[in-house]
Amino acid sequence: MSSPDAAAIRPSSHSFDLRSLTYITHVDDNLCCPICQSPLVDPFTTSCRHTFCLACITDALKVSKSCPVDRSPLDTADIKMAPVVLANLVNDLTVLCPNHALGCSATLSRGNVEGHLKEDCQYVTVDCPGCGEKIMRKDRQGDSEDCVHVEEACRYCSEKHRKLDMKSHEAVCSAFTSSCRHCGIECPLSKILAHEATCDEAIVNCDSASVGCPWHGPRKESTTHSVSCPLTHLRPLLEEHNSRIANLERENKLLRRRLEASLTARAQTDIIQSNTTTALDNQTLRVLTEQERIRSDMERLYVSMQELDMKQNTLAMFMGENMRTQEEVAMIGAAVNNLQTQLHGLQLLTIRRQGMDQNGAGNRSDGPSSQVKRAAENGVLGRAGRECFSDMFETRD
Template sequence: MAPSRSSRNSLQSVDLRALDYLTVPSANLLCPICHSPLITPVQTRCLHTFCSACISLSLDRSLSCPVDRKPLSHDDVTPAPIMIANLVNDLPVLCPNRERGCTASCARWLVESHVREDCEYASVKCAKEGCDGMVERREAEGECVHEEVQCEYCEGSVKKVDLESHNRECPKLSSECPHCLQAFANPELAAHMAECPEEIVECSASCYGCSYTSRRSDIESHTSTCHFVALSPVLQLHAERIATLELENKAIRQKLDLLVPPRPLPTPTSSTVTTTASNPMSASSQVSSTTTAGRDMTSEMQDYTFHLYSEYEQLRSDVERLNAQIRELDVKQDMARINEGLRYNDEMTGVRAAINGLRMQLHWLLANRREAGTSSPATSGNAGRAVAGGSANGGEIRRMSDSARQVVKL
């Protein structure tokens, strides 16, 4: 027995970020990170609202608020008020299977149940027992389209669901070219259509404004005289520059959104409503005052933006000045280090010269003592004492010569 319709729920997953909304969501309901309507909204300590997944990924990279750059951690993130979640979930969205033919729309919190239970174009499991194929819900009650059948032309095996596409590619079948009305085998038809001389094609410079169309066989004569084709390199260069400028403007706009905090628009208070109801003649004056208030708000935002820009320029000039001073200090420090090294080298040279002078004086004194000891006359009466003194002096001289050798070694 085939399962009932209610028991065959769709296993198709719904990506809430890829949904299309019937109306443009309010800017207060958009996540500052992904710029999409909030999904599982959470609130930070600095009272900014983000998607739960977006702020978690952002804090994994940098522990600061993406809006005001204040220090922020995972513990500072709490669920947003239930009113914000209700406002976002009540936004009307289109069915994600609209490309298949579904025209239904519902609140965002109902779209998953719609796809799972009610959408006729959602993918469900085939009703035939033992078949694991997927079909659309509106075709689930019919015969199984996953059974293999034999092609009557090429006698090949193909599933029923793929039979129509197989007939367009079957090598035994031929199809007619829609441009020249000639018959070609299906494998050759695609190659012929890419070069068919009877096909109506546009000028190669149609993206730059040329609206000429003709057969492919006649387009070359137009290309040789088309002014847009001659200007194509210049126009392409300008298009690339415009694309680059758009990217730069987008980056500057994002930086400006971070610098300028969002401000709520002025809303009429209850006292204003009461006054308007009691005095209808003041409606025009109320409208003019509202317009003036809007202009004042615009001028105030412009002044605030100019003030932030001037502060930014001042900070940048201060940073450049500090960088120049740091570079100057580095140069001065390098010069002082070089001068100090030169002074140390001069002092070491003087110390070496003094040591060499002392060494030469010491050698001279030792040489004089040796000469005085060898040239003094020895008397017979003082022979023993001379011998003893000579031995003693010889030992002293030997010791002094040893010390001189040590000095020389040093």
């Protein structure tokens, strides 16, 4: 596979046809050659970019010089090695050893198949070192150079067999014996196990061993023992009891498990309930505290409301007082006005009297009192003024 030229690589570069391998896992259809429909072996790509096994496309081109997929004209010179990544992908697929049918159980990646066949596989046909006849590798006796087809005598029966067949012969050889462990009788290897199962000398337990008989001895004596063994008669009863006890134990175990389960469930509900109660208590407590706080708040509010009431009353009182004071002030104001008017009138009078004094005695009849009188008549003087001057008017009149 070093050269990309198809002509340089013949399908025969493999020791056998890799296309006939059995794959263990499902292989993606895209990794399969359209001709053999098996995973690609030595993938080669055409100039029209279709990929086939080198052997498949070479064979196909011998029959028809066109691409099997799109029928475009094609020649051996037009095919090139496919990218290495594709070859790696298909060489990593796991396959059964080609000698699977013969007995080899190896599974390996496809790239290692040839190495396995060359070195390891015991089911490969190799030349017999002696006569050159084809034999399986496993039948070659190690590295010995002896011909496996030479007949030799069996070690046990002296029958003549080929070296090749000796193993299979020994398995059935009637003379290849082994002695019984109990009675020492010689018996062919193939029958020794069957013999030991019935050997009279074999040490066996009493049939009632299961219900507590401690006796054990050679099989031939077991019959006489079982006749005298007290447990033989009791055995059916004891066995029945045993089975009943076993049943009861099983039932007990089941019930206990159920009880435990229900207890656990119960405990869980209890926990949940107690949790709920605590939660409820907490809630009530919170509500009560809240209520208490609200009550004290209310009381505080009531007190402050009373205070406010008192204050309002005082304020009303003050306001009444204030009104009275205002009235008084107004009266005082009015009195002051009166006094001012009177004062003004008096000033005028004074000024007129001074003027008359300067003019002489002639005008005496028309004194200040007549001026005041006129003023009073004219309403110039207010009530207070009139009161003040009333004495004067009376004296004058």
